[in-house]
Amino acid sequence: MRKLFILMFLSAGLSAQSISKQVIAPLGGTVSNGNNQLSYTTGEIVIGSMTAEDGSFQLGNGYYPSLNLEVLSIDSPTTNLLVKIYPNPTKEVIFISHPSSNSFKVFISDLTGKVLLQNVVGKQEPINIEKYPTGTYLINVTTEDKKTNSYKIIKQ
Known part of the structure; x- marks a missing residue:
């Protein structure tokens, strides 16, 4: 019995999860015609963070290309003028x-x-x-x- 429990525990621990881009929307569907398939959504309610090819964080919601997130600052650089x-x-x-x-x-x-x-x-x-x-x-x-x-x- 103990060996069975350990085997079940190890097999449960070896399973992995995958993350994929998904859409959660109140309206949408899929239309198929032979070999072609079209999926559409309207009124998305979820905006998720993604990563760009270079590893930086991006923000996207499925309608627009991802936008690069940058830190905004109110500090303005000063010029050392010796004035x-x-x-x-x-x-x-x-x-x-x-x-x-x-x-x-x-x-x-x-x-x-x-x-x-x-x-x-x-x-x-x-x-x-x-x-x-x-x-x-x-x-x-x-x-x-x-x-x-x-x-x-x-x-x-």
Whole structure:
């Protein structure tokens, strides 16, 4: 009896499952005509994950080609421009310096996006922000070689 139980256990353990793409739909069918067979579905309710040929995960629902899934990010890459904006925080003026650029396109905006200043300034040229109310401002600086970066300045 014990040998029979072990044999049944081993044979049950040797069976394998296979995974295949299947459709679960409320309406559909199959039409056959001789050697040809057509299967159709409407109103699929299941969307399953699949893998692409390269092993990456994809999302598909049977109607459209699979879509590659990619990680989305809200982080934007920053460019190391070696731009220095000082003093920060400030009360009256700010200066911009860079080791090689001598002029900069400057856009200063408040946190609502309203552009307060749009100008080309030279290296070490003061930018007067004394008339702006106390708060935080964004300054976009574009160097002579067309590289742009954003900075936060605080007006006291």
